[in-house]
């Protein structure tokens with residue numbers, strides 16, 4: 001084993017200006033990597049993190065963001081597709097727009113950034129793709145037909161990507177958080193939060209850091225032989241799904 005410290009990698013986290021994405025960005029920064037995040041609306045970012053504007057529903061803005069990151073940090077070696085939205089409502093009230101807009105951000109958005117990142121990774125002959133899914137993707141959740149479908153789709157994306165690019169030193173994995181304390185979950189009615197809590201074996205909700213540490217690890221050299229996996233970070237909520 002070499003005693004040299006590994007060289008810093010170019011890491012890009014979509015939707016990394018707040019919530020789980022920001023926690024992930026900070027974890028890579030603490031690891032010594034060169035970290036960039038996409039944001040839609042400008043805000044304060046911690047020192048050392050490069051912010052690039054991008055909307056994952058807009059291919060041109062993704063391309064511009066990648067170019068800026070490549071110029072500053074080199075080709076993206078670790079991509080975390082984290083940007084996501086919810087538009088929860090019961091099936092009979094869900095409009096087609098509610099469905100397709102969530103798919104467009106959560107699933108097609110991941111496809112767009114993965115496709116753009118894969119060019120550089122193929123050239124580098126190495127790369128780590130981590131897709132942020134959700135316990136809802138495999139367990140299901142009432143009111144989340146759009147969201148669950150988008151998050152389940154990420155599993156197929158990671159597994160097909162593994163079969164296409166696995167021989168080139170590239171891994172693709174899914175991290176599936178349960179209930180994490182962020183703006184997204186703060187919006188949920190108190191009754192819904194209580195109901196979720198009663199079903200979490202761990203008996204608590206998690207901090208974003210608990211997801212971030214798993215993402216950092218699955219993107220590390222130590223996890224080089226893990227690909228196409230779905231790694232739950234849910235306190236046992238979705239066990240077996």
Ligand code: NDP
Nearest residue numbers: 015019020040041055056082083084134177179180182184
């Ligand atoms: P937040 O709502 O706190 O943050 C969402 C992030 O996604 C923001 O940075 C937001 O940017 C960005 N985003 C949304 N739409 C777009 C878009 N079209 N283009 C670019 N960026 C976009 O969510 P969380 O931090 O809670 O969630 C992060 C991820 O984790 C999501 O994929 C979510 O589905 C998943 N997740 C969260 C769970 C939880 O309990 N919180 C549980 C399971 C999964 P902006 O600031 O510009 O709006």
